[in-house]
Every structure is written in C-alpha cells, then in structure tokens.
Amino acid sequence: MITPLPAIDVPSPARTVIQLLEDAGFEAWCVGGFVRDAVMGRPAHDVDLASNASWQQLKALCDSAGIPVREIGVKHGTLTVLLEGEALEVTTYRIDGAYSDGRHPDQVSAARNIEEDLKRRDFTINAMAYHPERGLLDPFGGQRDIEAGVIRTVGNPRERFKEDALRILRACRFVSQLGFQMDEATFQAALSQKSLLGGVAVERMRDEMERFLLGAHVHDALLGTVDILAFPFPELVAMKGCQQHTPYHIYDVLEHTAWAVQNIAADPILRWTMLFHDMGKPGAKFEGPDGISHFYGHAKISVTLAAAVMERLGFSNHRQAQILALVKRHDDVIEPQRRPVRRALSRLEGNPELFRKLCTVKKADASAQAPQCAPRMQLANQLVQVMEAVLAEGEAFSLKSLAANGRDAMDAGIPQGPAVGEALSAALEAVIEGALPNQREELLAFLQNWAIGR
Numbered sequence: 001m002i003t004p005l006p007a008i009d010v011p012s013p014a015r016t017v018i019q020l021l022e023d024a025g026f027e028a029w030c031v032g033g034f035v036r037d038a039v040m041g042r043p044a045h046d047v048d049l050a051s052n053a054s055w056q057q058l059k060a061l062c063d064s065a066g067i068p069v070r071e072i073g074v075k076h077g078t079l080t081v082l083l084e085g086e087a088l089e090v091t092t093y094r095i096d097g098a099y100s101d102g103r104h105p106d107q108v109s110a111a112r113n114i115e116e117d118l119k120r121r122d123f124t125i126n127a128m129a130y131h132p133e134r135g136l137l138d139p140f141g142g143q144r145d146i147e148a149g150v151i152r153t154v155g156n157p158r159e160r161f162k163e164d165a166l167r168i169l170r171a172c173r174f175v176s177q178l179g180f181q182m183d184e185a186t187f188q189a190a191l192s193q194k195s196l197l198g199g200v201a202v203e204r205m206r207d208e209m210e211r212f213l214l215g216a217h218v219h220d221a222l223l224g225t226v227d228i229l230a231f232p233f234p235e236l237v238a239m240k241g242c243q244q245h246t247p248y249h250i251y252d253v254l255e256h257t258a259w260a261v262q263n264i265a266a267d268p269i270l271r272w273t274m275l276f277h278d279m280g281k282p283g284a285k286f287e288g289p290d291g292i293s294h295f296y297g298h299a300k301i302s303v304t305l306a307a308a309v310m311e312r313l314g315f316s317n318h319r320q321a322q323i324l325a326l327v328k329r330h331d332d333v334i335e336p337q338r339r340p341v342r343r344a345l346s347r348l349e350g351n352p353e354l355f356r357k358l359c360t361v362k363k364a365d366a367s368a369q370a371p372q373c374a375p376r377m378q379l380a381n382q383l384v385q386v387m388e389a390v391l392a393e394g395e396a397f398s399l400k401s402l403a404a405n406g407r408d409a410m411d412a413g414i415p416q417g418p419a420v421g422e423a424l425s426a427a428l429e430a431v432i433e434g435a436l437p438n439q440r441e442e443l444l445a446f447l448q449n450w451a452i453g454r
C-alpha cells in the first residue's frame with residue numbers, strides 16, 4: 001500500500017542512482033533507517049537503496065556512467081556506490097535463508113518485489129520504503145507504529161530473534177533512542193529468548209549497548225528493559241530493587257543509575273562510567289541499627305565489576321583506564337581549594353581533561369540523588385574553576401610538571417633505577433602540599449638531601 005506522506009528530501013546521490021537504475025528499466029527504493037527517521041521528522045542521513053537490479057547489473061551501469069563502486073557485501077547482493085563524496089549501499093531485493101550462525105543468512109535468493117524484501121526486515125519501523133515519486137510503501141504498519149511509539153517485529157518475534165539474536169538488543173536500543181516501547185509480544189519474545197545472546201560476538205553486544213546508553217531516553221529504557229539486558233549484563237540484576245535508605249537518596253540503585261546516565265552528556269566514556277559507578281553498592285550494602293543504609297567501599301567493588309564487564313566486552317585498554325579512574329574517584333571528597341585539587345589531579349595521572357570529566361560525573365551523580373544534594377553540582381563547578389586557576393599559574397601536580405627531572409635526580413647523587421622515581425614522587429608530594437616551591441634550585445636541594453638521607 002502506498003501511503004500519502006509529505007515529500008521527503010532524498011539526497012542527490014540517492015536520486016542519481018535511482019534515476020540511473022530506472023532509466024535502464026529497473027526500480028529502486030530508499031529503505032532502512034533513513035526512511036524511518038524521515039517519517040518521524042528526525043534528521044535523516046545515510047540512505048540505503050534496494051533494487052530489483054543485481055549488483056552486477058548496477059556495476060555495469062555505474063561503470064558506463066563513470067561512477068566508482070566498491071564490491072563490498074556483494075556476497076549478499078550489496079554494492080557500494082561512491083558518489084558526491086557519499087558511500088551509498090544498494091542491495092538487490094532478496095529473501096534470506098536460514099540463519100545457522102545467528103547472524104547472517106546461510107544463503108540469499110532474489111525476491112520478486114520490494115514487498116518481499118521488506119518482509120525479511122527486523123522491525124516494522126525499519127520495513128518501510130520510500131520513492132521520490134511514488135511515495136511511502138508501508139506494508140507492515142511502520143508508520144502506524146511510529147505514531148503509537150511501538151517497537152514491533154515484522155512477523156513472528158520469536159523467529160526474528162532466532163534469526164539474529166542481536167535484534168534483541170537492537171529492540172532495547174530503539175527504546176532508548178526513540179522513546180518507544182516494545183509491544184507485548186516483542187517484549188515477551190525478547191525476554192524469553194535472551195539466552196540466545198550467548199551466541200552473539202561480544203563486540204557486537206558492546207557496540208549495541210553503547211548505542212543504547214547514548215540514547216535520549218536511556219533512563220526509561222534501562223528501567224524498562226533491565227530484565228532483558230540482565231543476560232549479557234548480569235551485574236545489573238543486583239542493582240534492581242537495591243534500596244538506599246539514606247538521607248541522600250530517593251531512588252534504588254538502578255533508578256539512581258538510570259537518572260545519572262540520563263543526566264550526563266551523551267559521551268561514551270561518561271555514560272559507561274555512570275552505568276558502572278554504583279554497580280558495587282549491592283555488594284557493599286549493610287544497614288545500621290538505625291535502619292540507615294551504608295555502602296562503604298562500594299567504589300572499589302564497582303571498579304572490580306566494571307573491569308570484568310569491559311574485559312569481557314573487549315574494551316580498549318585506553319578506554320578501560322579512563323572509565324576505571326572515573327569510577328574509582330567518583331565519590332572522592334575534594335575541597336574547592338588548590339591543594340586538594342592538585343592532589344586530585346595527581347591521582348588522575350595529571351590529566352586535566354579527566355579531572356573535568358570527573359567533575360561532570362560528580363554533577364550527574366548529585367543530580368540523581370535527593371534534592372538536598374543539589375549544592376554538590378555547584379561544588380563540582382567550583383572544582384573546575386580552581387583547576388583552571390592551578391593550570392593558569394603553572395602549579396605542579398604531576399611529575400611532568402616538576403621543574404626537575406630524572407637527570408637532575410641522578411646528578412644529585414641518586415642512583416639510576418627505581419630510586420629516581422621514588423625521589424621525584426617525594427618531591428612532587430612536597431610541592432603539592434605546599435612545603436616546597438616548584439623551583440629548580442629548591443628541588444635540586446631537596447633531591448640532594450633525599451639522596452643523603454637514604
């Protein structure tokens with residue numbers, strides 16, 4: 001069924017390829033996320049096309065027109081056309097065979113028409129096609145589901161998830177990105193088949209979960225899909241219903257975490273940090289005789305759990321180091337004065353950008369606590385201001401910022417080896433504490449005395 005719809009602005013490269021194909025007697029449609037986003041009125045990019053032309057036929061047309069192509073994905077009927085600085089994927093109408101690997105169809109065969117091609121897609125909102133002249137083709141009610149805010153599979157949800165289990169996390173991701181809810185059949189199928197995610201490559205799950213965390217509606221999505229996410233991320237289970245009976249909290253650990261993730265900038269490092277920051281609270285929790293909850297040492301447990309999750313999901317060492325540093329220090333008490341700020345910078349390997357992120361983490365954490373904790377957000381802003389003053393004055397807070405180096409330490413009589421680092425660390429400690437000025441002559445004297453006193 002062709003549905004009337006206000007004209008969608010199809011980018012020039014896609015229009016050119018559609019015209020190229022149709023001038024040769026074929027047909028082509030815009031498909032996928034571009035159509036979904038355009039129907040929703042969201043910025044629409046990255047057009048994909050589907051056509052009844054084979055990739056070889058399209059390649060011949062592009063070769064004749066002097067348009068370069070890449071034979072990427074031709075096994076599954078996809079040719080990448082390079083036009084006007086864009087890489088446009090064009091896929092032959094197809095019907096997928098069985099998915100024995102739970103990811104790719106074992107074989108594909110040509111579909112007779114665009115409707116058959118759309119039938120193989122995951123969700124109704126992704127199973128629409130648009131043509132600049134013929135309008136919107138919507139055989140499965142994607143436009144209706146967009147209007148209702150529903151994520152629904154095309155056909156039987158159990159079959160769709162069995163074909164590719166990652167679709168379970170994709171459904172959760174669309175809940176987070178779009179603010180939609182899964183229809184009941186889709187939700188129950190995802191919940192009952194979540195164990196299928198055990199066969200999905202960890203990198204695919206990591207990337208899908210990161211898109212989930214960056215969603216504009218991540219708070220509602222995390223609370224609404226936690227029982228599905230619990231299979232690949234069992235650490236979330238203990239957070240659900242873990243009450244925080246303290247004057248500083250009004251939510252359980254999971255909802256506090258959900259608000260903290262929601263309230264921080266959509267930056268991967270920051271959002272993963274907020275997901276992890278209180279993960280250790282269930283393990284640390286105890287209640288005193290007065291009924292007040294305590295979570296002593298929870299940051300340390302959170303670091304252990306976060307490290308395990310990131311190792312399991314194949315995070316880079318650099319990303320792990322940043323996130324673990326922020327999780328470890330998120331609850332540190334730092335007074336808005338130069339000495340405590342210098343010390344905090346030193347604990348973060350002298351990285352000012354990481355200190356800024358830590359302050360952002362502290363603000364998001366406070367925003368998800370009881371209203372009386374709101375002043376902590378202003379305190380975090382003050383910490384940044386103090387740090388800027390420390391930077392402007394060139395104050396020392398790392399070994400690199402000392403006015404003396406390893407050669408100076410050895411010239412002062414300290415033997416090459418670990419002792420050099422120990423001496424410089426002692427000098428830095430004295431500078432941070434304000435007991436020693438960061439001046440070369442003063443530092444050389446300190447190092448000489450340190451060598452004598454060994």
